[in-house]
Amino acid sequence: MKKLNLTNRIFIGLISGIILGIIMHNFTEIPFIKTYVIDFTFHFMGNIFIRSIRMLVIPLVIFSLILGASGIEDVSKLGRIGIKTLIFYLGTTAVAILISLFVGNLINPGLGVELSSIENTKITISQSKSFVQILLGMIPVNPIESMAKGEMLSIITFSIIIGVAISLLNDKIPVVKKIVSEINIINLKLVEMVMLLAPFGVFGLIAQTFATLGYAAIIPIFKYLLAVVIALLLHALITYQGLLVFVAKYNPLTFLKKFSPVMILGFSTSSSAACLPSSLKTMEEDFGVSTTVAAFTLPLGNTINMDGTAIMQGVATIFIAQVYGIDLTMGNYVTIILTATLASIGTAGVPGVGVIMLGMVLTEIGLPLEGIGLVMGIDRVVDMFRTAINVTGDAICTLVIAKTENNIIEPLENITSK
Numbered sequence: 001m002k003k004l005n006l007t008n009r010i011f012i013g014l015i016s017g018i019i020l021g022i023i024m025h026n027f028t029e030i031p032f033i034k035t036y037v038i039d040f041t042f043h044f045m046g047n048i049f050i051r052s053i054r055m056l057v058i059p060l061v062i063f064s065l066i067l068g069a070s071g072i073e074d075v076s077k078l079g080r081i082g083i084k085t086l087i088f089y090l091g092t093t094a095v096a097i098l099i100s101l102f103v104g105n106l107i108n109p110g111l112g113v114e115l116s117s118i119e120n121t122k123i124t125i126s127q128s129k130s131f132v133q134i135l136l137g138m139i140p141v142n143p144i145e146s147m148a149k150g151e152m153l154s155i156i157t158f159s160i161i162i163g164v165a166i167s168l169l170n171d172k173i174p175v176v177k178k179i180v181s182e183i184n185i186i187n188l189k190l191v192e193m194v195m196l197l198a199p200f201g202v203f204g205l206i207a208q209t210f211a212t213l214g215y216a217a218i219i220p221i222f223k224y225l226l227a228v229v230i231a232l233l234l235h236a237l238i239t240y241q242g243l244l245v246f247v248a249k250y251n252p253l254t255f256l257k258k259f260s261p262v263m264i265l266g267f268s269t270s271s272s273a274a275c276l277p278s279s280l281k282t283m284e285e286d287f288g289v290s291t292t293v294a295a296f297t298l299p300l301g302n303t304i305n306m307d308g309t310a311i312m313q314g315v316a317t318i319f320i321a322q323v324y325g326i327d328l329t330m331g332n333y334v335t336i337i338l339t340a341t342l343a344s345i346g347t348a349g350v351p352g353v354g355v356i357m358l359g360m361v362l363t364e365i366g367l368p369l370e371g372i373g374l375v376m377g378i379d380r381v382v383d384m385f386r387t388a389i390n391v392t393g394d395a396i397c398t399l400v401i402a403k404t405e406n407n408i409i410e411p412l413e414n415i416t417s418k
């Protein structure tokens with residue numbers, strides 16, 4: 001076991017979690033298994049890990065952003081990186097939805113599906129914020145409150161402003177600069193320590209999910225699940241791979257080898273926010289991306305860039321329209337692209353929010369909101385796949401921006417192996 005590296009151990013955790021979870025699913029009637037194995041052991045293992053990793057998100061984002069922004073010699077560079085990143089995130093999300101609409105129309109997941117055959121879950125829709133509210137919310141009235149509530153966009157603004165101030169003060173405050181940089185080193189060490197729990201955490205989370213999953217709910221809408229997964233794969237293989245090869249000039253296999261632990265984390269936790277610490281560490285230490293770029297693109301992407309979620313929303317809209325026998329017009333498709341982009345931006349990086357935000361898209365094109373209940377039953381499974389893509393999209397952007405900003409520092413291992 002000692003010889004296996006962390007990636008392999010996480011992978012083993014995933015596979016054994018799936019196998020044991022499926023086996024345990026057959027024994028949920030036995031009170032001992034249900035109470036002590038599934039609800040206690042699996043739940044405990046998974047949640048110790050999730051809580052520990054979430055504990056690191058806010059301190060890590062704050063200090064790496066302050067460090068990143070303070071290291072920038074010229075403030076206009078920050079603006080340039082910001083604009084490029086926003087264009088990238090919006091562009092890839094729009095492409096993602098286009099792919100989902102294409103696949104949705106090819107597979108027709110809702111055709112021939114009987115409404116009565118689907119488990120309909122009760123839903124509650126939360127009000128989404130307006131664009132102006134989102135923009136204003138980026139400036140925290142009380143930064144400590146924003147940190148306590150985990151409001152990522154305001155935390156990003158606040159940290160960047162501090163970083164810029166440090167950079168403008170330059171040599172006048174060498175001690176603060178050093179402290180920030182050393183706290184960042186401590187934070188990265190903490191991530192490394194918590195990640196040692198990852199194989200057990202992934203095992204517990206996946207085993208619990210598979211043990212409690214109702215497979216019966218999947219059967220009537222299997223085509224929907226299939227369509228989402230195919231669209232996610234196409235987006236990864238065409239859009240992401242294309243960007244990696246042609247823009248970032250990076251070998252996709254090397255990318256996969258280094259980044260797969262984060263993707264597995266996304267898959268097993270269904271929370272891109274929980275992946276942020278290890279994503280930051282991986283991009284900086286294994287890919288050699290500078291803190292200036294990674295500390296900006298990753299937390300921002302974590303909050304606003306959810307290609308996987310947008311894909312699910314595209315396919316789900318087609319599915320729901322077909323089940324209710326409603327024909328979508330060309331105008332509806334344009335509306336789906338626009339609103340699903342906004343809905344995915346508004347989705348928080350925690351499990352199950354994307355499907356609630358689907359309400360925004362359905363309302364906009366006049367489909368019944370109850371439609372959400374139709375896809376809710378299997379959303380736990382869909383969420384795993386889409387979250388893995390959500391975190392991958394942020395990493396691809398980070399590499400592309402770093403490459404175009406000449407910000408990739410060759411990782412040590414590559415230099416020594418040359």
Ligand code: ASP
Nearest residue numbers: 271272309349350353354
């Ligand atoms: N679970 C997703 C994520 O964390 C969000 C969603 O529900 O689509 O990225």
